[in-house]
Amino acid sequence: MLTMLSTFLSFLMGGLPKILDFFQDKSDKSHELKLAQLQTERELQMLERGYKAQERIEEIRLDEIKTESAAATQQALIQAQQAEMAAIYAHDVAIGKGASQWMINLRASVRPVITYGFFFLLCAIDATLAYKGFEAGVSFTDMAAQLWDDETQALFAAIISFHFGGRAFGK
Secondary structure (H helix, E strand, C coil), X not given: CHHHHHHHHHHHHHCHHHHHHHHHHHHHHHHHHHHHHHHHHHHHHHHHHCCHHHHHHHHHHHHHXXXXXXXXXXXXXXXXHHHHHHHHHHHHHHHHCCCCHHHHHHHHCHHHHHHHHHHHHHHHHHXXXXXXXXXXXXXXXXXXXXXXXXXXXXXXXXXXXHHHHHHHHHC
């Protein structure tokens, strides 16, 4: 259970912006639904008064506004994402100005180095414990149960999710 919780939380940390976008989209759709309900009420009122031609004009105008609004929203979203990525890249380039190639490569390797470091640390601890267990005469099944317990599985899942989770949401 701890493994699943740890994996889930680690994976979501990389996708937190996408989750926030989901709630923003939900709010936008709720607003559009309210506007559509108001428009329907208005159309019913116009029908009661006998404004059939005016209703058609309003329907065309509403469709036009919806299309323009959807296009403008999508275009603004794309432009915001492009601007954000451009700012991130510009910031990275600005930080790297005057730095040696070695330092630039080191900065690019932070996430993989952390991931590999924790993975190899976990392997080294498990190998040491296995060696000591064999020296003490512990059976393989007992040792395996102790080395690959729920906490170790949760730690391993967190390491893997940290490395690959951010990449999945970044694409």
